[in-house]
Amino acid sequence: xxxxxxxxxxxxxxxxxxxxxxxxxxxxxxxxxxxxxxxxxxxxxxxxxxxxxxxxxxxxxxxxxxxxxxxxxxxxxxxxxxxxxxxxxxxxxxxxxxxxxxxxxxxxxxxxxxxxxxxxxxxxxxxxxxxxxxxxxxxxxxxxxxxxxxxxxxxxxxxxxxxxxxxxxxxxxxxxxxxxxxxxxxxxxxxxxxxxxxxxxxxxxxxxxxxxxxxxxxxxxx
Amino acid sequence: xxxxxxxxxxxxxxxxxxxxxxxxxxxxxxxxxxxxxxxxxxxxxxxxxxxxxxxxxxxxxxxxxxxxxxxxxxxxxxxxxxxxxxxxxxxxxxxxxxxxxxxxxxxxxxxxxxxxxxxxxxxxxxxxxxxxxxxxxxxxxxxxxxxxxxxxxxxxxxxxxxxxxxxxxxxxxxxxxxxxxxxxxxxxxxxxxxxxxxxxxxxxxxxxxxxxxxxxxxxxxxxxxxxxxxxxxxxxxxxxxxxxxxxxxxxxxxxxxxxxxxxxxxxxxxxxxxxxxxxxxxxxxxxxxxxxxxxxxxxxxxxxxxxxxxxxxxxxxxxxxxxxxxxxxxxxxxxxxxxxxx
Ligand SMILES: Nc1ncnc2c1ncn2[C@@H]1O[C@H](COP(=O)(O)OP(=O)(O)O)[C@@H](O)[C@H]1O
Ligand SMILES: [Mg+2]
Numbered sequence: 001x002x003x004x005x006x007x008x009x010x011x012x013x014x015x016x017x018x019x020x021x022x023x024x025x026x027x028x029x030x031x032x033x034x035x036x037x038x039x040x041x042x043x044x045x046x047x048x049x050x051x052x053x054x055x056x057x058x059x060x061x062x063x064x065x066x067x068x069x070x071x072x073x074x075x076x077x078x079x080x081x082x083x084x085x086x087x088x089x090x091x092x093x094x095x096x097x098x099x100x101x102x103x104x105x106x107x108x109x110x111x112x113x114x115x116x117x118x119x120x121x122x123x124x125x126x127x128x129x130x131x132x133x134x135x136x137x138x139x140x141x142x143x144x145x146x147x148x149x150x151x152x153x154x155x156x157x158x159x160x161x162x163x164x165x166x167x168x169x170x171x172x173x174x175x176x177x178x179x180x181x182x183x184x185x186x187x188x189x190x191x192x193x194x195x196x197x198x199x200x201x202x203x204x205x206x207x208x209x210x211x212x213x214x215x216x217x218x219x220x221x222x
Numbered sequence: 223x224x225x226x227x228x229x230x231x232x233x234x235x236x237x238x239x240x241x242x243x244x245x246x247x248x249x250x251x252x253x254x255x256x257x258x259x260x261x262x263x264x265x266x267x268x269x270x271x272x273x274x275x276x277x278x279x280x281x282x283x284x285x286x287x288x289x290x291x292x293x294x295x296x297x298x299x300x301x302x303x304x305x306x307x308x309x310x311x312x313x314x315x316x317x318x319x320x321x322x323x324x325x326x327x328x329x330x331x332x333x334x335x336x337x338x339x340x341x342x343x344x345x346x347x348x349x350x351x352x353x354x355x356x357x358x359x360x361x362x363x364x365x366x367x368x369x370x371x372x373x374x375x376x377x378x379x380x381x382x383x384x385x386x387x388x389x390x391x392x393x394x395x396x397x398x399x400x401x402x403x404x405x406x407x408x409x410x411x412x413x414x415x416x417x418x419x420x421x422x423x424x425x426x427x428x429x430x431x432x433x434x435x436x437x438x439x440x441x442x443x444x445x446x447x448x449x450x451x452x453x454x455x456x457x458x459x460x461x462x463x464x465x466x467x468x469x470x471x472x473x474x475x476x477x478x479x480x481x482x483x484x485x486x487x488x489x490x491x492x493x494x495x496x497x498x499x500x501x502x503x504x505x506x507x508x509x510x511x512x513x514x515x516x517x518x519x520x521x522x523x524x525x526x527x528x529x530x531x532x533x534x535x536x537x538x539x540x541x542x543x544x545x546x547x548x549x550x551x552x553x554x555x556x557x558x559x560x561x562x563x564x
């Protein structure tokens with residue numbers, strides 16, 4: 001039945017490609033989550049009237065974030081080819097996509113982290129300070145827990161965007177469903193392969209969105 | 223306990239320098255409840271934040287429990303803050319933590335072990351009357367309950383001083399009274415020094431021993447609460463006192479009405495202390511002088527230092543008789559103030 005509808009689909013290849021897409025998205029999401037929170041916290045704490053208020057650091061970090069956020073992803077991949085080659089010795093395969101995915105997504109997520117942290121009630125941070133909390137305690141026990149729903153919904157949006165990025169990275173040879181759709185589907189004129197790859201990408205996106213929404217609701221006690 | 227010497231706090235704002243606290247000196251004794259009252263923008267919050275080093279004074283010094291808070295920093299300041307805790311108008315609880323976890327937070331900061339924390343949290347929940355609510359989240363509590371959590375959290379590390387920044391201003395009158403009673407209770411039980419700021423004289427009257435009145439960054443009047451209530455000096459203090467004695471606009475209007483109806487007579491406001499409340503001064507006055515007296519409004523107020531009464535009377539008769547009658551009242555140690563048209 002499926003084989004009649006999708007005569008040209010090689011299911012083994014399709015499964016491998018799905019795995020690669022999930023792998024690239026998962027690794028990039030985890031690293032983006034950590035990096036984005038780190039950069040977001042630096043941006044937040046160096047803003048005016050905050051614990052590390054520092055105009056220069058804030059400006060430099062903010063500029064870097066803005067620059068990388070503004071470069072179109074496809075251009076970023078090309079710009080990063082030498083860097084990736086230097087780092088991994090190749091520009092093919094799932095791992096080769098990771099530097100571009102992370103550098104593309106982390107600044108995007110860092111902005112969302114900054115917005116999430118700004119939403120925290122200033123009074124709560126002040127209360128923690130009045131109890132004698134160290135900055136590290138404020139980060140771990142106030143900033144992150146109090147902004148968690150927004151941090152989770154932000155990383156969900158970012159992960160969905162990353163699925164799209166992996167598809168683009170696939171076109172220049174990084175593997176995954178995008179790569180399969182382009183090489184086996186588009187270039188060989190096998191529409192059924194392109195269609196199946198698209199369906200699987202959508203399934204991955206829906207699962208990410210579902211998990212993200214579930215956790216967001218779960219951690220929100222407001 | 224707290225010694226504030228000539229502190230000034232200047233903020234640099236876009237519109238130039240702003241003096242939020244202007245050369246204030248205060249001394250607060252161990253175990254007392256000290257109130258600071260003033261209208262919004264008077265500099266009260268800035269003042270109280272200087273006491274735990276959340277703000278640094280531009281000049282002057284703040285000594286709390288023998289330590290100069292204005293010069294402390296880093297670990298020293300953080301340690302000092304564990305003994306100077308604070309509660310807030312909007313409670314400032316962590317919504318991500320349950321009641322128990324909120325109360326445990328300062329204990330975590332102080333490095334108290336888990337078993338010790340659990341024990342202390344249980345005691346505190348009991349103390350503030352929240353038994354059975356330990357697993358609730360702040361969003362499931364009423365305002366009064368939230369402030370109880372705030373108080374429990376503030377008491378966790380056995381502080382020496384409790385700072386209250388408008389702690390009851392977001393609560394309805396009944397809840398305000400129950401929170402004030404809790405504070406008074408804690409003050410008596412553990413001898414905690416409390417500094418509270420408010421814009422409601424009612425709060426001062428209810429629990430404070432002494433009061434300072436702030437206006438535009440300056441302390442314009444300070445003293446025992448009873449004495450300030452009976453004999454306010456600064457115009458702003460008079461305003462606050464009449465606010466607390468229930469002298470509403472409605473009453474102002476009825477005074478105006480009486481002044482209009484009896485152009486000949488005078489309206490006097492009498493303030494008397496506890497001792498004089500028992501003597502029949504008014505009837506003595508009517509007997510001795512040829513005057514007619516009409517009572518407009520009367521009220522007795524309690525403070526922690528004793529009670530006092532205020533009475534508004536309309537008094538009519540020959541001018542020199544009226545004057546003699548008013549003199550008589552003054553001699554009885556009753557503060558007499560003739561009210562003119564507003
Ligand atoms: N961080 C700040 N920067 C600049 N101005 C401030 C700051 N905090 C308070 N002020 C100003 O100081 C004055 C006193 O404020 P505040 O102490 O909050 O008064 P209150 O608590 O009596 O309402 C106000 O005019 C306020 O705008
Ligand atoms: Mg204030």
